[in-house]
Amino acid sequence: MAIRKPRKKAALTKRPTATVRKKASSRSAKPIGLDLGTSTVVAARPNGRGVSASSELNAFIELPKSRFTEQILDQNGIDFVRENGHLVVYGNGAFKFANMFNTETRRPMRHGLVNAGEPYAQRLLEVIVEKLIGKPKTKGGLLCFSVPGPPQSTPSSLVYHEALMKQMLENMGFEAKSINEGLAVVFAELEDQNFSGIGISLGGGLTNVCLAYLSVPVFTFAVDKGGDDVDEAVGEVTGETATRIKAIKEEGLDLRTKSRKKVIGALQIYYEDLITNVVDGIADALSSADRMPRLDKPLPVVLGGGSALPKGFVERFAKALEAKKLPIELGDVTIAREPLTATARGALIAAQYEN
């Protein structure tokens, strides 16, 4: 696959200038936390006393190759690669294009794992990750990347996904270690609770749950439902594309008040279904856990990920949890300070710890 450098996009250049190479390398010298999500890839790095995060949409769109299209892409600073006589637009630019042409984006990952049905999947993931984090200054820079819990339908596929991602990152020159998405949310958000609580990452493809006690994961699991399923289901019943539904959702969905708009109404119904599925999964996992540590205080629940963003989501989730009879006492349900970057920030803490 030939990689073409879009203007002012250093990460994709095959032969970057000395200045650009230095810039790309220096930002990889410190530990990195990487959230490899179905819909978004987020990287977190230490920045002074804080953390800086950057993200890229984990999607692409295929366009017929033409000189004119290439010019347009170049002029708009949109990332693309040439592949089999086509132009493959990826990252945030893919979403703009899909909306513009009212078409669907394609995904290198599906339900939290590498999309086996996409021939470009692994290569595009590599390109997106490289664009975000560059390559390490010296071999062996530490990076923690997120992996989902074992999916209910195909638990064994997680092993393949994890090994593939590890290999890809190691080939790029990193020392790569994996961390469960839910545990990463606990690390990022439950520091005040000494990393005890339930971390839930509501992503595009999967919803990951981890109950940790003093940083030790007691159980982890994934529900095979996420924001993409909501988008697809709503798209099917309303006749809109999933990409369009995602755009409507991100304009500011409110689950608190009933809406006469068909799309919003459908979104509220399918969000309710998603919440029910996740809460049922938690109840099942808690009741089937062999030995739960005896706890002195209620365990807090924290929600991260893009699917937790709609207004009223937290209240609905807390209400659904309250309605369930659970073997342990749960505390407050809260949303992460920055839900979209929570997993990456947690992965960064794990990387810093390993460092």
Add this chain to the structure above:
Amino acid sequence: MPSPRSPLALLGLLNRRLRARLDSLSSRIPDPVHKLWFINRTLEGFEAKPEGLRRLPIVRSIVFHYVALEAIGELVWSPRQGKIFLPTSPLRVAYRLRHALLLVVMLAVGFTGYVAGNYGYGVGRQGADWLFSQLIPVPAVASNMPPTSFAPRASPPPQNVWLVRADDDGELWSNGLRVVTTFEKPGPPRIYFAFPRDGSPPIPKGGAPVGIVYHASQSDMAPLAREFNRNILSTTHDLLGWLSTREIYNYIIDRFGQVYRIVSDDGVAVHAGASIWADENYEYLNLNESFIGVAFESRWDAGLEVITPAQVQAALNLTDVLRSRHNIADRNCVPHGLVSVNATKKLIGYHADWARGFPFEALGLEDKYLLPPPSIAAFGFTYDEDLVERLGGELWPGVAQAERELNARARDDGITPEVLRARLNLRYQQNIALVNGSSSKRKGFTRAGR
């Protein structure tokens, strides 16, 4: 990732209280990475400690705090330069002295446990004995009988006793003695010093023993009655296993008169660690190496004879065999209570078993209670009120004789008895240093059992 091992197993290492403690300590660390490091370092450190320590209730808590203190120290006073909201000055002192603190606390716990265990055992034993006596009345044919109940030996010892037969289970001797050898162990070879009484240099010796020390096993015993047959046998069997494992005594005689060899005659058994005896020519110190240990399965109590006629007959036969086989003089057949000493306090009667009531006459032996103990006469040892009390208010006659001899010697030398004792004590120290040095070089440690 922070925790590659089984999470539930890891959490199970800490009880609820210690988990809460870890939680509380972690709350005092502001940086999330340092906090994560501290939690995992403490858990890993605790897991690395021996399982036995992690399971004992009080020790577990001590070990946990030690590990946590180490983790805090490594976090705060290392290149990590972590912060913790705790008073750092006392913490730093505690961190620097952590090994010593651990040692002191562990010793204190061990000592307390030992004292409490001993006390508990005593109380429990009294309670069990009382309960036992209430539930099952012990028949009148109990084993306690006055010392005079054993008739004096009728015939002189045989001139020669020989081995008639030896097989896998034991030996048969010509005087009828049957020795069971299934528990026998070889034991380390005998090498010891004999100190000539005329003051000549000590003579290193080895091989055959020169004497016999008689003991009481002081072990648990069921009443000697038909109703307790099973308990009697199982208790004896357990005792034999325990003695064999630790190589204690060369022989033991059970209550039915059966003789068991625990350690071979040429091997050293643990039975008379700090002890002194002398015959006409030599003085012997720490008799494990030079004397054979023969124990009666019994609980000796001052004033009461607690052995059976069968045991007395077996002891007589065994004494004949040993004396004949190793050419042991009568003078060197002596009970433990007469030879045992407290080497530090220079007191006689550290162990008092058979310090009275030993059936010398029944075994055809000279009455050693009449002889002045060499521990007093030759090495200036003395006794305290505790020993007098333990022996029912009266010591054996040889003690008074030894005291008289010592006082007379002091008068002859023109010094006070105290000065003479000090000189004799010094002589003991010089001799025992030689014995211990030789023993340490040979075995890497000093046997000081019993």
